[in-house]
Amino acid sequence: xxxxxxxxxxxxxxxxxxxxxxxxxxxxxxxxxxxxxxxxxxxxxxxxxxxxxxxxxxxxxxxxxxxxxxxxxxxxxxxxxxxxxxxxxxxxxxxxxxxxxxxxxxxxxxxxxxxxxxxxxxxxxxxxxxxxxxxxxxxxxxxxxxxxxxxxxxxxxxxxxxxxxxxxxxxxxxxxxxxxxxxxxxxxxxxxxxxxxxxxxxxxxxxxxxxxxxxxxxxxxxxxxxxxxxxxxxxxxxxxxxxxxxxxxxxxxxxxxxxxxxxxxxxxxxxxxxxxxxxxxxxxxxxxxxxxxxxxxxxxxxxxxxxxxxxxxxxxxxxxxxxxxxxxxxxxxxxxxxxxxxxxxxxxxxxxxxxxxxxxxxxxxxxxxxxxxxxxxxxxxxxxxxxxxxxxxxxxxxxxxxxxxxxxxxxxxxxxxxxxxxxxxxxxxxxxxxxxxxxxxxxxxxxxxxxxxxxxxxxxxxxxxxxx
Numbered sequence: 001x002x003x004x005x006x007x008x009x010x011x012x013x014x015x016x017x018x019x020x021x022x023x024x025x026x027x028x029x030x031x032x033x034x035x036x037x038x039x040x041x042x043x044x045x046x047x048x049x050x051x052x053x054x055x056x057x058x059x060x061x062x063x064x065x066x067x068x069x070x071x072x073x074x075x076x077x078x079x080x081x082x083x084x085x086x087x088x089x090x091x092x093x094x095x096x097x098x099x100x101x102x103x104x105x106x107x108x109x110x111x112x113x114x115x116x117x118x119x120x121x122x123x124x125x126x127x128x129x130x131x132x133x134x135x136x137x138x139x140x141x142x143x144x145x146x147x148x149x150x151x152x153x154x155x156x157x158x159x160x161x162x163x164x165x166x167x168x169x170x171x172x173x174x175x176x177x178x179x180x181x182x183x184x185x186x187x188x189x190x191x192x193x194x195x196x197x198x199x200x201x202x203x204x205x206x207x208x209x210x211x212x213x214x215x216x217x218x219x220x221x222x223x224x225x226x227x228x229x230x231x232x233x234x235x236x237x238x239x240x241x242x243x244x245x246x247x248x249x250x251x252x253x254x255x256x257x258x259x260x261x262x263x264x265x266x267x268x269x270x271x272x273x274x275x276x277x278x279x280x281x282x283x284x285x286x287x288x289x290x291x292x293x294x295x296x297x298x299x300x301x302x303x304x305x306x307x308x309x310x311x312x313x314x315x316x317x318x319x320x321x322x323x324x325x326x327x328x329x330x331x332x333x334x335x336x337x338x339x340x341x342x343x344x345x346x347x348x349x350x351x352x353x354x355x356x357x358x359x360x361x362x363x364x365x366x367x368x369x370x371x372x373x374x375x376x377x378x379x380x381x382x383x384x385x386x387x388x389x390x391x392x393x394x395x396x397x398x399x400x401x402x403x404x405x406x407x408x409x410x411x412x413x414x415x416x417x418x419x420x421x422x423x424x425x426x427x428x429x430x431x432x433x434x435x436x437x438x439x440x441x442x443x444x445x446x447x448x449x450x451x452x453x454x455x456x457x458x459x460x461x462x463x464x465x466x467x468x
Contacts, residue, residue, distance in 0.1 A: 002335040004314040007380075009387045011453035017394040018446045018453075021408075022074050024401055025443060028408050029068050033083055035406075038091060045414045045435040047422045049405035054420060057162055059103040062095065063440035066110030070443045073118060074450060081124065088112060096141045102161045104145035105175030109461050110440065112137040113181060116464035121457060135185050138464070142182020143189040145175070146202045152241035156205040161233070163249070168234040170214040170261045172206065173268030174355075177461045179203035180275050184465035200279070204287055207272055209234075211300040213243055215265060222246075224255040228307025229322070232261045250415050256323025257307070260352040260413075263318075266308055267359030269301035273366050275462055294370075301363050305382055308356050313339035313348070316357070316389035317398075320349040320413045341397060341411040341431045347421070348431075350398050351412040351438030353389050358445045360386030390445055400434060407434020409442045 032051055036043055042061040043051035069084035071077065088111040095107040116134035118124045150165045151157040159176060161169040183199040191197050213234035218227030231246035231254055251258025276284070276293060284290045312318045317339035319327060326345040334340075341348045364383030367375050392398060393409055400410045412435035414420050421430035448459045457463070 002314060003309050003312050003316050003385055003388065005381065005384045006388050006391070007384055009384060009391060011387070011449045014387060014390060014394070014449055015453050017391060018450050021394045021399060021442070021446055022071065024399060025067075025071055025408055025439075026075070026077065026080070027403055028400070028406055028439070029071055029080060029083070031403075031406050032064070033068075043436055045412065045421070046405070046407045046433045048424070049402070049407065049433075051406045051434075051436070054414070057101050057103065058095070058098075059101060059106055060436035061091065062103075062107030062110040063436045065092065066114055067436075067440050067443055069111065069114040069118070070440070070447055073114070073123065074443070074447050081118075084111070085115060088115065092137075096137045097144055099144055099147065100162060102145065102148060102159055102169060102172045103175055104141045104178035105172075105461075106437070108137060108141040109177055109181060109464075112141070113461060113464045120464060120466060134464070138178070139182045139185050139187035142178045142180075142199050143187060145178045146182075146189045146197065146199050149202060150236065150238060150241075152209065152236055152243070154241075156209060157202070158206045158209045159202070163233070165238045166236050167247075168209065168213060168236065170210060170230050170232055170234075171264045173210045173214075174264050174271065176203050176206050176268075177271065177275070179206075180272075181462060181465060184278075184462055200283060201286070204293065207269070208287075208293075208296055210265070211269070211296050214261075215300045215303060217299065217303055222255075226307070228262075228303035228305070228310075229257040230262045230265050230304060231255075232258050250417065252321040252323050252325065252417070256321050257311070258321050259308075259311070259318040259349055260320075260355065262304055262308055263352040263355035263359065265300065266304040267355045267362070269297050269304070270359050270362035270366055271461060273297050273301065273370075274362060274460055277366075277370075278462060301359075305360060305363055308360075309385055311335070312353075313337060315339050315392040316385065317341075317348050317350060317353045317392060317411075318356075320347050320352070320416055324416075339392075342427070344428045347413050347416065347429045348411055349413040350393060350409050351435050351441065354393055354409060354438050354441040354445055357386040357389035357393070358441065358448060360389070361445075361448060387449070390449060393442055394446070405434070408439040409434055412438040 041053035042058045044054040065087040068080040072081040112134045148159050150160045158168045161167040179199040189197040216225045216229045232248040232251045235244045235247050246254040315338045324346040329345040360382045364379045367379035400407045
């Protein structure tokens, strides 16, 4: 595989780089807090090193305040807990009841969920009313997300994207954790005539249909069926629920792979495998049982992990799309070398790497605990790849050490087809900028590794549902 994995790398060896990252991170969060005016909307990505907004949907505000909560989690600096708590109360309520987006797991699990987890871990003082507040927000968020439901021809369905009822986004596999958290908290979606709709069922069906329609397995689905590639969007006929075609909004084409979409799947499926370990066998029987579900989710996780590792540069950073139109202008051996974000042809996407690295580590951990001995070597390969990518992200040229730059991780791409990403004077492609989701996921990645290195509780999205 193109990535050159460091087989000797350990979480403890990464601690110095992670500690430096948190030092840089603190300054970035405080800078945004000082300069950002909430009336301007939500910070999305940087332009010339300053965070700016982009009025598409407000899907990144949870990452803004969730980053402050993660900073407190990692360092114990109470300034960041105060920011995360206060801004969640002041500004996140509209995201809880937002009926127009599929991003509830991004916005609300990153804020209310992280705060509730810290309380259950005993990291912040126990307050019954505060706990109830966080739980209610998570319950409502999961139900609202589940209400964005499109039924397809086989009687199952999926959570449709903000594009409309026809649209299944690969991104949502990670955001549907909002449903799982709400279910674990004992909640359900109430429908017409008081129909009680299972959030677990909707979350699982969404995962199964993402695995079926968003991920390819080299099984002849179409002429571009390469094992592990993903499509950003799967389009359905809403009249009869029949799948029609792959599509994309942020990738180059429906038949290439937008690597951030690939990363969402690579992170989302291992997280869901971890979650299934917490669910009683009886709850999984309606879906064919635990083994049947694990088989589908694991197949998707393994395929996307292998495809990612075969299509990144030697340091684990991918190009923004595997079929980007000017890739042919790069040297044929460009994947065998360290990534070059300043090339003249096509941008890399560090945010995809931050998301994928976490997925690789989680997949490796899950395989190590749940697979046959023959899979142990494979598990280690994924873990070491994730750690190698983390090392890349937490060093030059990706860690933004310039105090004038508000971003944390450089060379993130938002929407290349729409031309939203800033191209600096003298450059031919976007580079040198950051995104709120890339910065948040880098912090989440760092916290996951740091907790393992220090023997602290394993970081999960459903940790907010577990009793301390």
